[in-house]
Amino acid sequence: MTDSPFLRACRREPVPHTPVWFMRQAGRSLPEYRRVRQGTGMLESCMRPDLVTEITLQPVRRHGVDAAIYFSDIVVPLKAIGVDLDIRPGVGPVVERPFRSRADLDRLRPLDPDDVKYVTEAIGMLTAELGATPLIGFAGAPFTLASYLVEGGPSRNHEHTKALMYGDPELWEALLDRLAVLTAGFLTVQIEAGASAVQLFDSWVGALSPADYRDRVLPASAKVFRAVAQYGVPRIHFGVGTGELLGLLGEAGADVVGVDWRVPLDEAARRVGPGKALQGNLDPAVLFAPREAVEAQAGRVLAAAGELPGHIFNLGHGVLPETDPEALTRLVAYVHENTAR
Numbered sequence: 006m007t008d009s010p011f012l013r014a015c016r017r018e019p020v021p022h023t024p025v026w027f028m029r030q031a032g033r034s035l036p037e038y039r040r041v042r043q044g045t046g047m048l049e050s051c052m053r054p055d056l057v058t059e060i061t062l063q064p065v066r067r068h069g070v071d072a073a074i075y076f077s078d079i080v081v082p083l084k085a086i087g088v089d090l091d092i093r094p095g096v097g098p099v100v101e102r103p104f105r106s107r108a109d110l111d112r113l114r115p116l117d118p119d120d121v122k123y124v125t126e127a128i129g130m131l132t133a134e135l136g137a138t139p140l141i142g143f144a145g146a147p148f149t150l151a152s153y154l155v156e157g158g159p160s161r162n163h164e165h166t167k168a169l170m171y172g173d174p175e176l177w178e179a180l181l182d183r184l185a186v187l188t189a190g191f192l193t194v195q196i197e198a199g200a201s202a203v204q205l206f207d208s209w210v211g212a213l214s215p216a217d218y219r220d221r222v223l224p225a226s227a228k229v230f231r232a233v234a235q236y237g238v239p240r241i242h243f244g245v246g247t248g249e250l251l252g253l254l255g256e257a258g259a260d261v262v263g264v265d266w267r268v269p270l271d272e273a274a275r276r277v278g279p280g281k282a283l284q285g286n287l288d289p290a291v292l293f294a295p296r297e298a299v300e301a302q303a304g305r306v307l308a309a310a311g312e313l314p315g316h317i318f319n320l321g322h323g324v325l326p327e328t329d330p331e332a333l334t335r336l337v338a339y340v341h342e343n344t345a346r
């Protein structure tokens with residue numbers, strides 16, 4: 006398993022072919038996912054080891070991807086410590102009472118592994134089934150979690166979040182620190198249960214300038230990466246719209262930097278600097294075009310990656326719900342065939 010193409014690429018070692026997996030590969034576009042999820046809410050599904058195992062394995066079986074990603078959601082650890090929230094279909098996470106004042110800090114305590122026994126159980130089942138295919142654990146980064154908590158749900162402009170960040174920097178720092186501890190705890194549980202790599206999703210951090218990211222957010226994300234460094238598993242860091250932040254995303258402590266489709270990988274490599282692997286970066290909307298166009302665009306991603314040591318092929322963001330699963334299967338085969346060494 007440590008010799009799998011995915012883990013080798015994370016360590017920037019030579020690979021037999023470029024490894025591929027897709028953010029949000031579990032769930033979303035798969036009919037077999039919709040079938041097993043029928044009648045069970047999203048959060049409830051995340052707490053059922055049998056369902057988590059089945060849903061995590063579905064894209065591995067169907068597409069032949071080089072890694073599995075644990076089926077869960079970034080708000081699961083918040084729910085596990087008692088924050089009153091739900092995941093609404095077609096909307097996303099919604100928090101009953103948004104975080105707005107210092108008194109709200111009391112609602113955020115560290116995670117106790119017993120809060121998420123179902124995670125440990127599911128990962129045990131998964132690693133047995135996955136054999137040599139690595140399992141990626143994940144968590145939401147402090148900024149992205151803070152955005153859901155402070156806004157109370159999905160947000161385009163993150164106005165309440167930024168009002169808190171600029172208006173009460175001390176409370177902001179305390180909030181991000183609590184979220185860093187929670188996130189580190191959630192990743193630790195997954196690694197100790199058997200995850201071979203972890204990804205920190207800071208999906209919405211592209212909303213910040215480099216200076217604000219460096220001063221007001223990076224320290225909390227760096228704390229998360231430091232907390233799991235001792236395990237030696239690759240740490241992946243990803244956000245959307247982060248062209249101007251790529252260097253800082255690496256500096257926060259990642260081994261692999263995820264890149265969205267707006268920056269070609271050769272340019273991303275210059276911005277990230279030496280010593281890091283890169284993950285990405287086909288525009289997920291390209292998968293709606295005919296096969297030849299998908300392959301032409303995937304070919305461009307591979308060409309931009311060139312002979313970089315350490316490229317993990319992925320989309321520039323998650324699989325879109327209406328994506329034809331066959332297009333994903335064909336894309337995996339295309340990348341494998343065109344990078345065979």
Ligand code: CP3
Pocket residue numbers: 027028029030031032033047074075076077078079080092093094095096097098143206208323
């Ligand atoms: O990658 C995978 O396949 C593993 C599963 C996974 C889910 N959420 C399952 C899910 C992962 C890695 C996530 C991460 C996540 N959740 C992120 C970061 C990744 C990203 O896309 O930027 C974010 C921002 C969230 C918050 C969230 N949860 C959103 C925006 C949504 C989608 C709302 C919608 O329906 O459009 C969710 C719900 C969610 N998480 C679903 C799944 C499969 C859909 C729920 C359903 O099928 O009913």
